[in-house]
Amino acid sequence: MFQNTAAQERVEIDLGARSYSILIGHGVLCDPASYAALPPDAGAGRKAHALIVTNTTVDPLYAQALHEALTPHFHAVQRVVLPDGEAYKDWPTLHLIFDALLARGCDRKTVLFALGGGVVGDMAGFAAACYMRGVPFVQVPTTLLAQVDSSVGGKTAINHPLGKNMIGAFYQPLRVVCDLGTLDTLAPREVSAGLAEIIKYGPIHDMAFFDWIEAHIDALMARDAAALMHAVRRSCEIKAWVVGCDERESGLRAILNFGHTFGHAIEAGLGYGRWLHGEAVGCGMLMAARLAQRMGGCDAAFVARLARLLERAGLPTVAPALGAQRYLELMRIDKKAEAGEIRFVLLEAPGRPVVRAAPDALVREVIAQSCGQ
Amino acid sequence: MFQNTAAQERVEIDLGARSYSILIGHGVLCDPASYAALPPDAGAGRKAHALIVTNTTVDPLYAQALHEALTPHFHAVQRVVLPDGEAYKDWPTLHLIFDALLARGCDRKTVLFALGGGVVGDMAGFAAACYMRGVPFVQVPTTLLAQVDSSVGGKTAINHPLGKNMIGAFYQPLRVVCDLGTLDTLAPREVSAGLAEIIKYGPIHDMAFFDWIEAHIDALMARDAAALMHAVRRSCEIKAWVVGCDERESGLRAILNFGHTFGHAIEAGLGYGRWLHGEAVGCGMLMAARLAQRMGGCDAAFVARLARLLERAGLPTVAPALGAQRYLELMRIDKKAEAGEIRFVLLEAPGRPVVRAAPDALVREVIAQSCGQ
Numbered sequence: 001m002f003q004n005t006a007a008q009e010r011v012e013i014d015l016g017a018r019s020y021s022i023l024i025g026h027g028v029l030c031d032p033a034s035y036a037a038l039p040p041d042a043g044a045g046r047k048a049h050a051l052i053v054t055n056t057t058v059d060p061l062y063a064q065a066l067h068e069a070l071t072p073h074f075h076a077v078q079r080v081v082l083p084d085g086e087a088y089k090d091w092p093t094l095h096l097i098f099d100a101l102l103a104r105g106c107d108r109k110t111v112l113f114a115l116g117g118g119v120v121g122d123m124a125g126f127a128a129a130c131y132m133r134g135v136p137f138v139q140v141p142t143t144l145l146a147q148v149d150s151s152v153g154g155k156t157a158i159n160h161p162l163g164k165n166m167i168g169a170f171y172q173p174l175r176v177v178c179d180l181g182t183l184d185t186l187a188p189r190e191v192s193a194g195l196a197e198i199i200k201y202g203p204i205h206d207m208a209f210f211d212w213i214e215a216h217i218d219a220l221m222a223r224d225a226a227a228l229m230h231a232v233r234r235s236c237e238i239k240a241w242v243v244g245c246d247e248r249e250s251g252l253r254a255i256l257n258f259g260h261t262f263g264h265a266i267e268a269g270l271g272y273g274r275w276l277h278g279e280a281v282g283c284g285m286l287m288a289a290r291l292a293q294r295m296g297g298c299d300a301a302f303v304a305r306l307a308r309l310l311e312r313a314g315l316p317t318v319a320p321a322l323g324a325q326r327y328l329e330l331m332r333i334d335k336k337a338e339a340g341e342i343r344f345v346l347l348e349a350p351g352r353p354v355v356r357a358a359p360d361a362l363v364r365e366v367i368a369q370s371c372g373q
Numbered sequence: 374m375f376q377n378t379a380a381q382e383r384v385e386i387d388l389g390a391r392s393y394s395i396l397i398g399h400g401v402l403c404d405p406a407s408y409a410a411l412p413p414d415a416g417a418g419r420k421a422h423a424l425i426v427t428n429t430t431v432d433p434l435y436a437q438a439l440h441e442a443l444t445p446h447f448h449a450v451q452r453v454v455l456p457d458g459e460a461y462k463d464w465p466t467l468h469l470i471f472d473a474l475l476a477r478g479c480d481r482k483t484v485l486f487a488l489g490g491g492v493v494g495d496m497a498g499f500a501a502a503c504y505m506r507g508v509p510f511v512q513v514p515t516t517l518l519a520q521v522d523s524s525v526g527g528k529t530a531i532n533h534p535l536g537k538n539m540i541g542a543f544y545q546p547l548r549v550v551c552d553l554g555t556l557d558t559l560a561p562r563e564v565s566a567g568l569a570e571i572i573k574y575g576p577i578h579d580m581a582f583f584d585w586i587e588a589h590i591d592a593l594m595a596r597d598a599a600a601l602m603h604a605v606r607r608s609c610e611i612k613a614w615v616v617g618c619d620e621r622e623s624g625l626r627a628i629l630n631f632g633h634t635f636g637h638a639i640e641a642g643l644g645y646g647r648w649l650h651g652e653a654v655g656c657g658m659l660m661a662a663r664l665a666q667r668m669g670g671c672d673a674a675f676v677a678r679l680a681r682l683l684e685r686a687g688l689p690t691v692a693p694a695l696g697a698q699r700y701l702e703l704m705r706i707d708k709k710a711e712a713g714e715i716r717f718v719l720l721e722a723p724g725r726p727v728v729r730a731a732p733d734a735l736v737r738e739v740i741a742q743s744c745g746q
Binding site for chain 2: 046075091095098099102103105107108109129130131132133134155157160162163165166167168169170248249332333335337338339340
């Protein structure tokens with residue numbers, strides 16, 4: 001699993017003083033060189049503490065390897081293991097990280113390492129943003145979704161019972177270390193969920209990449225190393241460009257939420273964790289494309305093409321029947337909403353995203369169509 | 374209480390794109406002009422929502438006046454009333470703010486108004502920092518301590534059972550509105566607590582101001598309007614200068630913690646809320662001055678002068694007998710600690726602060742002396 005191949009790529013995120021690198025390759029997780037030149041000086045020449053934040057699923061797979069890779073760089077490496085799943089992306093679980101930091105006397109120079117998927121990354125990042133008003137952290141994403149989306153760009157958060165990612169911070173990591181070898185241990189459903197976010201980069205920015213995904217979807221599903229390297233690198237490049245333009249989502253960055261308005265409603269409506277985030281986003285993209293089509297944007301041919309690609313990626317394309325009223329309620333508390341008006345990321349055409357409100361009647365039609373009613 | 378006198382002063386905090394003004398005067402709280410030119414446009418020309426965060430003590434005194442002053446500027450003004458006291462500066466109480474925001478459909482353009490003392494300001498500020506990853510907020514401090522210290526500079530936080538202000542963010546307000554009229558309703562103990570932070574600015578930066586405080590301590594205790602105006606303005610000026618030099622406490626800003634290392638240990642050791650924060654800081658300054666004296670810094674004459682001024686300000690000068698071991702344990706988790714070593718703000722001389730470690734033996738001597746043992 002941890003073969004050290006020469007193939008290693010690097011994508012830079014340009015955010016001035018908060019710039020950082022994304023390392024992508026096989027074996028980078030267990031290579032001490034991946035963690036060199038982080039700021040581990042705890043003052044007076046002493047090395048800093050490291051705290052690995054992971055979950056019960058990832059801990060037995062990769063925590064020891066990360067621990068060993070960090071050992072040369074840190075005074076001590078400690079670990080906190082959280083329960084696994086979106087249902088635990090809440091305050092009581094976040095507090096376990098604070099408890100671990102304080103119980104172990106971790107000071108402001110302590111570096112947190114988020115080892116796991118999107119939930120671990122969001123929680124460890126938010127804990128780093130808040131502990132003593134901010135300590136450094138590093139993302140070590142072990143799921144495809146985290147590697148291509150959530151570990152990059154500095155969005156951190158926990159959920160509130162009334163809405164996903166409602167409590168959080170923009171807080172950039174010092175580095176992102178994406179080991180493609182970790183994808184070998186993912187359940188097929190997790191691979192599909194990651195592919196949803198990869199597919200997203202096509203309609204919002206790069207339809208040539210969408211063409212490439214269509215041509216390589218079987219290789220990606222089979223976890224072909226070269227295909228995964230290209231998909232992860234290109235996804236990170238696009239995300240890095242968007243985030244570099246608009247770190248705090250005052251404009252452009254909102255396009256990354258294509259599929260997320262419907263998707264978050266699916267996740268919250270079913271209860272967090274029933275559908276994976278990527279599954280909800282995949283179905284949400286199809287719903288957003290259908291809405292765009294009804295509003296005179298992308299055409300029926302593209303909607304069909306998107307649906308076909310999602311199916312080939314093993315993603316659900318029939319939305320859960322929550323009822324249109326419930327969808328609308330849940331979407332009105334989306335973070336993009338303004339003055340009670342839901343704002344969707346739609347497509348004028350494939351590759352040309354826009355953020356728009358939409359008439360409730362059309363939204364209801366799309367929900368009815370997408371729930372198979 | 375709310376006479377509109379012409380006397381109104383303004384102190385500017387220079388933090389680039391995050392710069393803001395502190396308005397100081399009688400009657401500024403209920404003057405709609407104090408809240409002009411905040412960014413209340415919620416998109417498409419609509420006015421934003423406002424949420425007043427206050428506590429059960431302040432709500433009946435000032436919330437209605439603030440509500441009326443905000444009404445011309447906002448689409449709707451709502452209110453959340455928290456229990457009063459440092460003991461409630463915790464996550465469950467913070468969550469009441471998130472619940473109120475979500476239940477009322479407050480979007481990213483909502484402006485939070487922190488109406489109250491340091492606890493309300495820290496909690497409303499931290500809620501603003503986290504809600505949807507950041508919404509704007511305004512400080513309307515109604516205690517002397519909040520006006521001269523905690524409302525200015527962007528430090529927000531809640532407490533953890535193991536340490537004060539351990540979970541928080543640097544997050545600047547859009548404006549600070551200090552109505553000196555609100556000081557008329559303070560309990561004498563609250564006035565004394567505020568004076569502790571005012572006195573602090575002398576030894577850390579401006580001994581001429583310390584001389585002035587000594588000369589006017591009786592007028593300040595009597596809440597003389599002109600004396601309070603000068604004390605609040607000069608305190609805000611000094612704090613603005615320090616924060617402008619070092620927003621995120623990578624160096625200079627630590628001097629503002631003079632008295633706080635011992636002080637936080639007193640607060641945590643007794644249980645939050647037993648002593649007011651300013652009371653603990655006052656006693657902590659005396660302990661820090663004694664430690665500095667033992668390390669060859671400020672002399673016995675200054676220590677005696679400081680003790681006398683604290684007494685005249687109605688502040689306790691005998692520390693609670695927690696035991697030296699407990700003090701040391703509590704101070705080792707201070708945010709200034711590095712690699713387990715406690716770092717104190719000490720005085721080379723009055724007006725010349727330094728941040729230094731100190732031998733445990735000397736710290737124990739100071740604790741024994743200060744606890745009256």
